Amino acid sequence: MYSVNLSSYPISAVAQRSYSDLTVLPESRRPxxxxxxxxxxxxxxRVATVFGCTGFLGRYLVSKLAKAGTQVIVPYREEDEKRHLKVTGDLGQIxxxxxxMRNEEQIAECVRHSDFVYNLVGRDYETKNFxxxxxxVEGAERLARIxxxxxxxxxxHVSHLNASEDSPSAFYRTKAAGEEATKKAFPNATIIRPGSMYGHEDRLLNSMAFYPILWKLNFGETKFAPVHVMDVAQALSNMTTISLPSQTLNLPxxxxxxxxxxxxxxxxxxxxPPSRAPTVPKSIALFATKLAQYAWWPLLSPDEVERKFLDDIRVDRGDWDIxxxxxxxxxxxxxxxxxxYRSA
Ligand SMILES: NC(=O)c1ccc[n+]([C@@H]2O[C@H](COP(=O)([O-])OP(=O)(O)OC[C@H]3O[C@@H](n4cnc5c(N)ncnc54)[C@H](OP(=O)(O)O)[C@@H]3O)[C@@H](O)[C@H]2O)c1
Structure with a gap:
């Protein structure tokens, strides 16, 4: 049988691989x-499944989990959308x-070996199929139940800072209903509510720089508490090492x-120069969304216009310290x- 003589290796190489640690996971008691x-x-x-990994927040969370040595299951719908995630972890880790989302067997396959499951699935606009x-709501309940x-x-479960069952926005109302459905199906679930996130691929700073007119609705007076996507990803990734009671955490x-x-x-x-974009009345913006729906790519939905008129829910400092x-x-x-966006 082939055996390795460690004495022939440089000391640093042997020392580097020599430490190991047996831990018992507090929740499942799994060693x-x-x-x-x-x-x-x-x-x-540890093994974590990140549903919604192909999105904006997902890529940073997968990278942070993988960098800490967690094996990450990345469920995808389109082959090309997950390619960049492969290199965020060591060989075999991603x-x-x-x-x-409607196939329960596939969902079970994705979570079967996982200690942690993150649900980052969400959509700013409705589509023909979803x-x-x-x-x-239905998707969140299915993931939690399985x-x-x-x-x-x-x-x-990642929700939104403004999730509220009596919000004028259907997006925020369904986010609140999704929290309830998740807690019913998985009573110990942790709900995370981030504010609007900014970063490289965001739909906030990039949209403001490109289409300031959209952000002049409500005379530009809508109040919000933008949050760095890296901070939210770090907070989510830290949850693998912090023992938390089931609760709802706000991250504005x-x-x-x-x-x-x-x-x-x-x-x-x-x-x-400062934007000279005019303030468009809400009725005209809503009419524009009717025309926008004829484009085959998502432009602007009536609910997005509605949200531009809603201030962020006030929470003092949020739950970052936890x-x-x-x-x-x-x-x-x-x-x-x-x-x-600076000119040459
Ligand atoms: N971005 C923000 O400012 C912000 C603020 C607060 C809360 N949130 C919430 O945080 C979560 C992550 O946000 P994000 O900005 O990363 O979102 P995102 O970039 O739009 O990504 C959404 C993810 O959900 C997946 N998804 C959407 N509809 C799906 C469906 N019908 N079936 C399967 N997968 C579906 C997408 O998969 P595909 O790539 O296959 O489409 C993608 O991976 C969302 O729940 C969002 O509502 C976001």
Whole structure:
């Protein structure tokens, strides 16, 4: 039989791989062995499934989980949408599985070996195949129920800061209904409510820089608390190491601004003159959404117009401390995402 003589290896190489750790997961009492050097090549022994991994928040969460040595199951609908995730983890650490939100067998396959399941699935607009209710309520309930049936220890459901059952926006109402459905199906689920997120591929700063007219609705006076996507991803990833009672955690940005204030910030950072976009009355904006629906790609939905008139729900500091994250102020990091809008 082939055997390796360790004495022939440099000491540093042997020492690097020598430590391992036996831990018992507090929720499931399942023993896991973590080993390897800290960082990307670590094996934490944990397995997490991230539904919605192909989206904006998903890519950063998968990367942070994989960097901490967690094996990540990445369910995808379209082959090309998950390709970039493969390289975020060490060999064999990112496992992709095809799934359909209405296929219970595929969902079970995705969560069967997982300790943690994250539900990041959401959509800003309705499509021919999926209404808000189908995605935010029925879909969320299905994921939570099947996870509970398969012995998953922690279910983390990402909702929205403004989720409310009596909101004028159907998006926010279904987000609130989704929280209830999730808690019913998985009583120990943790609900995370982030504010509007910004980052490289966001639909916030990029949209404000490209289409300021959309953000001048309500005279640009709507108040919101933008939050850095990296902070939310870090908070979600920290949940694999923090033992939490089931609860709802709000993650707003550290400061509240009006749309006008952020448009001014963008103009200062991009060295472009302040936007002269006019304020369009709500009725005209809603009429424009009727025309926009004839485009085959999503342009603007009536519910998105409605949301532009709703201030963020006020919560004092949010629950960042519980998750060991101190959220960044937009003034400190936005330049990384806005520099590209400077003229040559
Ligand atoms: N972005 C924000 O500012 C913000 C703020 C607060 C809360 N949230 C919530 O946080 C979560 C993640 O946000 P995000 O910005 O990362 O969203 P996103 O970029 O729109 O990504 C949404 C994810 O959900 C998946 N998805 C949507 N509809 C689906 C369906 N019918 N079947 C299967 N998968 C479906 C998408 O998969 P495909 O790639 O296959 O389409 C994608 O992976 C969402 O629940 C969102 O509502 C977002």
């Amino acid at each position: 896991i062995i973590s080993y390897g050097p800290p960082g990307r090549h670590a094996i934490s022994g 496992v992709s599985l095809e799934w359909d 209404t808000y209710g189908a995605v935010h 996870s509970a049936q398969n012995g998953v220890s922690r279910f983390i 940005g550290p400061t509240t601004y009006t749309y006008n204030e952020v448009l001014d910030l963008i103009s200062a950072m991009t060295h472009n 998750l060991n994250v101190s959220p960044e102020h937009i003034e400190n990091v936005a330049i990384a995402y806005l520099r590209r």
